[in-house]
């Protein structure tokens with residue numbers, strides 16, 4: 490039996506690679522932080538911040554940037570306490586039970602007052618309670634609403650909060666504003682015009698990190714997290730006996746550093762960064778691969794983390810993500826996933842909805858599941874897209890009809906088959922051959 494141990498030969502401070510760790514410095518986001526700074530600057534002058542919308546794909550540092558900038562503003566407010574009365578609150582709308590204006594307003598109330606969340610009232614009453622709490626606090630109030638798109642169509646709070654002063658929901662001495670954060674650009678485009686125009690004065694796009702930026706992010710973390718791993722400014726390195734290591738930049742300053750590690754082999758960070766950059770440039774994913782690679786080396790009793798651990802970590806994380814997404818999806822979306830996987834295996838993807846529907850009907854027949862009509866089936870393809878399992882791309886249609894969509898898997902096909910086969914109802918499906926049997930194949 491493996492014994493627990495309170496030390497690791499690999500990690501020094503493992504927590505630095507966990508989600509809860511907040512970097513106070515994001516050099517790769519200097520321009521975006523500068524834009525955010527401009528949006529918040531009026532708050533420092535005591536007249537309330539602009540409403541601002543941060544958008545971009547997952548893991549691009551939007552939340553980290555908002556939190557870091559607000560801490561700076563908070564520090565400024567503490568120094569200038571005579572002039573600036575600042576309150577900030579962070580609310581993630583993501584959790585399942587928070588996806589309505591009612592619940593978002595009740596969480597804001599809870600964050601602002603420290604009281605428990607009001608339940609059992611009408612939405613208008615909870616909104617009033619939230620604004621009343623703001624009146625009592627007074628001054629500049631900045632609310633971060635993260636994963637704001639999960640509020641869906643229920644946009645009451647998004648309409649009321651940014652217009653609170655104009656509509657006299659709050660008194661003259663209160664300056665509320667929002668920092669809205671979202672991964673879903675389509676959601677913003679679909680907002681009603683009245684919400685769109687009232688919600689955002691400014692918007693900041695966080696474009697995906699490239700492999701070089703991901704390497705910088707990983708090296709800064711690795712130097713803290715792993716044993717025997719250091720970053721030394723190159724001008725502090727003893728010129729006589731230059732030790733082994735890689736000369737790198739770790740921020741945008743142009744300063745070079747020597748990166749040395751007795752635990753990470755030289756190829757690990759470039760590999761992890763390349764794997765994540767190829768995918769979506771997601772820093773969260775890259776950091777997770779690195780942590781898992783370390784954990785795997787630890788588990789196997791190896792004293793170094795190598796490329797093989799990084800590759801094993803990637804497969805493991807991807808598998809976990811698919812299992813997790815499956816848990817969130819409906820049975821019909823599972824069937825759509827199975828059909829698309831079969832078409833990936835037969836080399837037909839990217840593929841339009843119609844052939845996927847053909848394979849879907851064939852899979853549904855085999856496992857004796859209900860078959861939906863084609864139109865409703867398409868909703869489940871969109872569900873796969875939302876879960877990050879597949880990607881749908883609009884393509885120009887032929888002579889008839891408007892734009893059509895083509896879909897392809899966003900996860901490794903082998904992992905998709907493995908996870909599907911682990912699901913009781915798909916165990917006996919022969920994914921290799923099923924697409925050949927589809928009607929109109």
Ligand SMILES: Nc1ncnc2c1ncn2[C@@H]1O[C@H](COP(=O)(O)OP(=O)(O)OP(=O)(O)O)[C@@H](O)[C@H]1O
Pocket residue numbers: 507508510511512514515516517518545546547548549550551552553554671672695706772773776
């Ligand atoms: N430039 C950076 N430097 C250091 N760490 C970073 C940087 N960008 C992102 N991270 C880290 O990556 C992880 C994801 O970042 P964050 O949560 O800010 O992303 P996000 O864009 O808000 O994504 P999501 O929309 O999925 O929440 C966090 O652990 C964060 O600390």
